[in-house]
Amino acid sequence: MKKRSIGFAFGLLHFWVLVILLGAIIFETWIIYPNIFHDIPRSFEVGMDFMTVNGPHDFFPPLGLLSLVLGVGSLLFNWRIKSIRYLILGSILILFVCNLLLSMAYLWPRNTIMFIEGAAVHPVSFLQQTALEFQRAHKFRVLGVAATSVMAFLAFLRMYRHGHTTKTTP
Numbered sequence: 001m002k003k004r005s006i007g008f009a010f011g012l013l014h015f016w017v018l019v020i021l022l023g024a025i026i027f028e029t030w031i032i033y034p035n036i037f038h039d040i041p042r043s044f045e046v047g048m049d050f051m052t053v054n055g056p057h058d059f060f061p062p063l064g065l066l067s068l069v070l071g072v073g074s075l076l077f078n079w080r081i082k083s084i085r086y087l088i089l090g091s092i093l094i095l096f097v098c099n100l101l102l103s104m105a106y107l108w109p110r111n112t113i114m115f116i117e118g119a120a121v122h123p124v125s126f127l128q129q130t131a132l133e134f135q136r137a138h139k140f141r142v143l144g145v146a147a148t149s150v151m152a153f154l155a156f157l158r159m160y161r162h163g164h165t166t167k168t169t170p
Helices: 003-036 042-050 058-078 082-121 124-161
Strands: none
Touching: 003 042, 003 058, 003 082, 003 124, 042 082, 058 082, 058 124, 082 124
């Protein structure tokens, strides 16, 4: 398999995983979060009861890591083409900052406060404030994943235009 075909495959997979990630994060934002944050702290308890088998913490970290790995692979195999390189590099950096770093440094500690410690440790007013902070920061995560998806799509289009598909000769 030629290097350009491998690069094209990585670019396609990177974009595909990012579209799944974007769809999942939008679903979580519009469907799950309104139910989680509507009646604090009771809705936290109901949400945790609902997510006893699987929850967002089981889905998003592996998918985010996969998108970063595929992005790095796409970057390595398409490094020589500047217009593609910068789009992929930008998408990786935005995903790293807006998804991974924001989640680990800001959102995960608030998840601990809201769902692990909860009303047993914190007053309701503090939990409500924490939930508001979480939702505000989550908007940056959604925007970051959306920007990353657009950049990966543009990079994929440029790969296609640059002939990164397998070419067969008659």
